[in-house]
Amino acid sequence: MTTEKLYVSKNIRLKPRLWLRDVSSSKHIALVSEAGAWRRFGSGVEKALKVAGYKVHRHLLPSGEAAKNWDAIADLLGTMLAAGLGRDCALVALGGGSVTDAAGFAASIYLRGIPWVSVPTTLLGQLDSGLGGKTGINLAGGKNLAGTFHRPRAVVCDPAVLATLPDRERVSGLGEALKYGLVFEPALWAMITSHWDELMAGDPALTAKVVERCAAWKRHIVDQDERETKGPRELLNFGHTLGHALESAAGLGVLRHGEAVIWGMRAALRLSHERAGLKAAFAAEADRFLSTIPVPLPRRVEPKRLLALAHRDKKARGGRARFVLLHAPGRPAVMTVSDSEILRAVREIL
Ligand SMILES: NC(=O)c1ccc[n+]([C@@H]2O[C@H](COP(=O)([O-])OP(=O)(O)OC[C@H]3O[C@@H](n4cnc5c(N)ncnc54)[C@H](O)[C@@H]3O)[C@@H](O)[C@H]2O)c1
Numbered sequence: 001m002t003t004e005k006l007y008v009s010k011n012i013r014l015k016p017r018l019w020l021r022d023v024s025s026s027k028h029i030a031l032v033s034e035a036g037a038w039r040r041f042g043s044g045v046e047k048a049l050k051v052a053g054y055k056v057h058r059h060l061l062p063s064g065e066a067a068k069n070w071d072a073i074a075d076l077l078g079t080m081l082a083a084g085l086g087r088d089c090a091l092v093a094l095g096g097g098s099v100t101d102a103a104g105f106a107a108s109i110y111l112r113g114i115p116w117v118s119v120p121t122t123l124l125g126q127l128d129s130g131l132g133g134k135t136g137i138n139l140a141g142g143k144n145l146a147g148t149f150h151r152p153r154a155v156v157c158d159p160a161v162l163a164t165l166p167d168r169e170r171v172s173g174l175g176e177a178l179k180y181g182l183v184f185e186p187a188l189w190a191m192i193t194s195h196w197d198e199l200m201a202g203d204p205a206l207t208a209k210v211v212e213r214c215a216a217w218k219r220h221i222v223d224q225d226e227r228e229t230k231g232p233r234e235l236l237n238f239g240h241t242l243g244h245a246l247e248s249a250a251g252l253g254v255l256r257h258g259e260a261v262i263w264g265m266r267a268a269l270r271l272s273h274e275r276a277g278l279k280a281a282f283a284a285e286a287d288r289f290l291s292t293i294p295v296p297l298p299r300r301v302e303p304k305r306l307l308a309l310a311h312r313d314k315k316a317r318g319g320r321a322r323f324v325l326l327h328a329p330g331r332p333a334v335m336t337v338s339d340s341e342i343l344r345a346v347r348e349i350l
């Protein structure tokens with residue numbers, strides 16, 4: 001598979017001639033979205049596509065996690081088939097991570113795979129979930145348990161669409177962005193933490209900068225390890241072992257993904273100090289910052305339940321949970337961590 005082209009600029013969503021160039025030879029496009037994103041941006045993108053000469057076949061998925069199930073995928077594939085779309089057509093996914101995950105999945109299996117373009121409309125989507133090619137749906141047994149690797153040909157990040165984001169979606173995206181800072185680029189961590197209020201207020205230039213840096217890191221890492229078999233891609237999971245556990249324990253949709261990651265990073269910073277030599281002063285300073293971000297902690301989360309969920313994490317090996325830890329900001333390593341160490345870190349934070 002090839003690296004996705006990355007476009008970050010104001011109103012780029014309205015310039016499909018640019019980002020659809022070279023994607024497919026057909027003029028037929030499946031435009032896939034959900035009600036929230038469609039209401040705000042759908043008709044603009046649809047019109048721009050039509051003006052550029054494309055024939056648009058629109059399909060709306062259910063909103064949020066409801067997009068990520070077999071029925072929703074079957075409906076979308078049915079729409080595409082009824083429209084007579086061939087293997088030379090392309091799919092454009094317009095929405096948050098739930099739309100790009102589900103629509104990307106449909107693109108990967110329709111007629112054994114067609115090209116697609118991701119147009120993420122959430123901050124999390126633009127800097128992380130809208131690129132890298134992990135597509136998928138949820139099963140009754142848990143989130144993201146069925147899916148494919150199918151990279152979009154292009155990722156179209158328009159800072160203008162983020163103006164309407166609610167605060168919690170912004171926190172969720174910035175939480176994931178802080179991860180990129182801690183793991184790969186300490187200067188990015190410093191930039192986000194020192195401009196937090198402006199970023200929360202939606203400052204367009206700063207937000208675009210954060211999107212650009214994180215998306216560039218994600219692409220760089222995915223290029224080295226597309227299927228998470230060689231190591232580098234695992235590093236993107238800093239804060240995610242316990243973050244995912246908390247997300248599941250809270251119940252689907254209760255915590256935003258990045259909110260859970262913020263919490264998971266607090267635990268990972270403690271473990272990094274204990275196990276990987278991260279300096280106490282930095283661990284404490286970073287924890288102090290993360291603890292000031294308003295993240296709703298679900299009440300009565302049982303530490304032992306989080307531990308059990310951490311063991312189900314795909315990184316667990318031989319009964320010991322695996323964590324991405326930091327020797328120092330920008331110097332990550334994957335290490336196994338004992339149950340008692342995990343429980344201690346969790347109890348200190350809950
Ligand atoms: N594939 C990956 O690598 C990857 C990585 C992380 C997360 N994910 C997945 O991403 C999903 C979460 O995505 P998400 O956080 O983007 O949320 P989402 O797609 O569920 O969207 C959240 C809400 O925001 C609304 N919305 C979308 N754009 C908006 C805008 N510009 N202004 C106002 N409201 C807007 C939507 O209507 C929706 O109600 C999860 O399913 C998660 O598993 C995937």
Ligand SMILES: [Zn+2]
Binds near residue numbers: 176240257261
């Ligand atoms: Zn994440």
